[in-house]
Amino acid sequence: AQTVTQSQPEMSVQEAETVTLSCTYDTSENNYYLFWYKQPPSRQMILVIRQEAYKQQNATENRFSVNFQKAAKSFSLKISDSQLGDTAMYFCAFMTPQGGSEKLVFGKGTKLTVNP
Amino acid sequence: AAGVIQSPRHLIKEKRETATLKCYPIPRHDTVYWYQQGPGQDPQFLISFYEKMQSDKGSIPDRFSAQQFSDYHSELNMSSLELGDSALYFCASSLAGTDDGYTFGSGTRLTVV
Numbered sequence: 702a703q704t705v706t707q708s709q710p711e712m713s714v715q716e717a718e719t720v721t722l723s724c725t726y727d728t729s730e731n732n733y734y735l736f737w738y739k740q741p742p743s744r745q746m747i748l749v750i751r752q753e754a755y756k757q758q759n760a761t762e763n764r765f766s767v768n769f770q771k772a773a774k775s776f777s778l779k780i781s782d783s784q785l786g787d788t789a790m791y792f793c794a795f796m797t798p799q800g801g802s803e804k805l806v807f808g809k810g811t812k813l814t815v816n817p
Numbered sequence: 818a819a820g821v822i823q824s825p826r827h828l829i830k831e832k833r834e835t836a837t838l839k840c841y842p843i844p845r846h847d848t849v850y851w852y853q854q855g856p857g858q859d860p861q862f863l864i865s866f867y868e869k870m871q872s873d874k875g876s877i878p879d880r881f882s883a884q885q886f887s888d889y890h891s892e893l894n895m896s897s898l899e900l901g902d903s904a905l906y907f908c909a910s911s912l913a914g915t916d917d918g919y920t921f922g923s924g925t926r927l928t929v930v
Contacts, residue, residue, distance in 0.1 A: 734918075736918075743923075744905055744923075744924055744926075745921070745923055745924070746860070746907060746909075746921040746924075747921075748918065748919070751918060792859060792860070799873075802865055802867065802872040802873040803848070803850075803865075803911065803913075803919075804850060804862040804865060804873055804875065805850075805852075805860070805862065805919070806862070807859040807860050807861075808859060809858075809859050810859055
């Protein structure tokens with residue numbers, strides 16, 4: 702069974718600074734996807750960024766980027782120029798594509814607070 | 818763009834009552850997933866449907882059942898409700914065989930009193 706571990710229950714960062722959230726996972730699969738989801742106080746689940754395991758290039762979405770280390774099974778999220786609106790719970794998630802049965806396995810989450 | 822619609826947004830039930838949660842996927846999406854997120858917890862996969870057939874099952878209690886209808890909307894039926902069923906229930910949809918990924922609904926917050 703796949704497992705996802707987020708070792709930082711809480712983190713804080715000053716506005717405009719950079720913060721990195723850690724995530725490790727365990728799987729015997731070779732083809733999979735990794736995701737970071739943001740859950741603000743509204744509780745909506747918002748996709749931040751995704752990474753296909755077969756792609757060596759790290760995914761980037763504006764201020765968000767990942768450091769994907771497949772051999773180490775590590776998938777960290779870097780948030781640059783942090784903004785107050787980035788305050789949220791961040792979940793790392795894993796998925797094995799199985800066409801019609803692609804459930805997500807989530808980590809326990811990291812609560813990020815951006816301070817003014 | 819159309820999103821995943823869940824209803825109701827909030828629901829309060831008493832113990833031992835029954836609740837029905839509805840999910841309307843994005844048009845053309847053929848797969849629906851249900852997740853349960855308890856207070857301070859990560860979302861846990863309950864069940865999924867692909868083309869109106871159950872495709873996978875997670876930690877869903879026997880008191881819960883679900884189905885996907887001909888118009889692809891899905892309903893999660895919960896009977897003999899317990900206090901521990903209080904949670905946020907998410908529905909998500911996707912189009913199988915594509916790289917489009919998931920889209921989550923806004924969730925239904927169920928409170929059992």
